[in-house]
Amino acid sequence: MKRALLVMLFVSMLLVPFVSADKKVVYVGKIEGTITQYTADQFASYIKTAEENNAEALIIELNTPGGQGDAMMRIVSLIQNSTVPVIIYVYPRGAIAASAGTYIAMSSHLIAMAPATSIGACEPILGYASNGSIIRAPDKIRNFYTAYMRSLAEESGRNVTAAEKFVLEDLSLTPEEALEAHVIEVIANDVPDLLRKANGMRTKVPVAGKGYVTLNFTNVEVRELNPSLSYRIVTFLANPAVSYLLFVVGMLGLVFGFLTPGWHVPETLGAILLVLGVIGMGYFGYNEAGLVLVILGMIFFIAEALTPTFGLFTVAGLVSFVLGGLILFGKGGGGVYLVSASTFETLRVAIIVTGVLLALFFLFGMAAVVRAHRRKPETGREELIGEVGKVIEDLNPEGVIKVRGELWKAVSKDGSTIKVGERVRVLEVRGLTLIVEKVRGDS
Structure with a gap:
């Protein structure tokens, strides 16, 4: 019996690695909200x-x-250069892939949609007028995006006519309409349903380095990729309402601070909110956003040393420094960070500790150094300025005086003669010579 158990254990140990190695993996990531450079960074992380x-x-x-x-074009390039098939799944129910989202979907190797979703409405616009009407892009821009959408549809073999109408006529389609128009390939209720229906399908776009690939989702393990801490932060900031509010309040804070000098609170909060608002507008990537906040934190630390505010600038600097460090090093998803996930757990503590130590240094150390440099010297020859001495040898105009019990070579300022015994006041020190004047009222 013991021998039989040992044999079974040995065989099972040999089989386990073989089975796990044969297991195929499908990753699932989420992208929600406005498409920005942070979204492109997140796509790059998922694909990596x-x-x-x-x-x-x-x-x-x-x-x-x-x-x-x-940002949309960068994502399209990332998808089409991926060595792994990328499936865009418009999900959950009620979700949309509008405007830039439609271009991203059309560039993917396979498109799936959940029921009660929509895709389309890609007409480029420049914004909205004061009366709420749409400011349409000029023909030059419209023609470019039409050609861009047409090229994506032609490469994937999808409906070119519908693709052009997405741009020219703001066409939007339901999942059933999109499937009938050959814009998408699958309608699925959830990921397991998608895997079941897409199994055996051929990718619509060649996979980089592999050509067209037949998807094999038999016996696959599904692993979710959770958005990184950085992405969750910037996704909140990238909400147009949030970023606009932060920007406006930040500007008002700066203006109010300049109109009420000496308080420092409005301009401090205004600077932080203004930077967060600009970051939320999505014109930076993770690295740039993190560096901007770290630099802002250092500016606050230095301001605390130069203009002590009883800790206000220190707190602002600490918040900016820590938030910037977390965004800078905590990017990525699914275990992909600027550093490894395990290292980031330790690094997160190190960032906070470093921020606190820097804050304390600038609050107490640097502030003390700056105050010491600003203090009037209490030793040296400069201390003699303003002192009154007595003439020991006639100044005509040069002679000798006695100040604080020491004999000094002295010259009268106006070249006049000052007799022995008269009192003089030191006006200036030039090397080892004192420039003096006679104390008025003395005989």
Whole structure:
């Protein structure tokens, strides 16, 4: 019996690695909200995770009203250069892939939609007029985006006519309409349903380095990629209402602070909110946003040393420094960080401790040094200025005086003669010579 158990244990140990190695992996990541450079960074992180783990596919659950054109084009490039098939899944129910989201979907290797979702409405606009009407982009821009959408549809073999109408006529389609128009490939209730229906399908776009790939989702393990801390922070800031409010309140804080000098609270809060508002507008990536906040924190620390505010600038600097460090090093998702996930857990504590130590240094150490430099010297020859001495040898105009019990060579300021015994006041020190004047009222 013992021998039989040992044999079974040995065989099982041999089989376990073989089974796990044969197991295929599909990663699932989420992208929600406005498309910004942070979204592109998150896409890059998801794709990198899938590529490093040789995944069977990467599914992106997409729900976006659109966003920045340059960030969208960067995402399209990332998808089409991915060595792993990227499936865009408009999910959950009620989600949309509008404007920039439609371009991203059309560039993917496979498009799926959940029921009660929509795709389309890609007409480029410049903004909204004061009366609420849309300011449409000029023909030059419209023609460019139409050609761009057409090229994506032609490459993927999807409906070119519908793709052009997405841009020219703001066409929007339901999942059923999109499937009938050959814009998408699958309608699925959830990820397991998507895997079941997409199994055996051929990608619509060639996978980088592999050509067209037949998807094999038999016996796959689904792993979720959770958005990083950085992405959750910037996604909140990137909400148009939030970023605009932060920007406006920040500007008002700066203006009010300049109108009420000496308080420092309005301009301090205004500077932080203004920077957060600009970051939320999505014109930075993770690295740039983190560096901007770290630099802002250092500016606050230095301001505390130069203009002591009883800790106000220190607190503002600490908040900016820590938040910037977390964004800078905590980017990525699914274990992909600027550093490893385990290292980031330790680094997060190090960032906070470093911020606190810097705050204390600038609050007490640097402030003391600056105050010492500003203090009037209490030793040396400069201390003699203003002192009154007695003439020991006639100044004509040069002679000798006695100040604080010491004999000094002295010259009268106006070249006049000052007799022995008269009192003089030191006006200036030039090397080892004192420039003096006669104390009026003395005989």
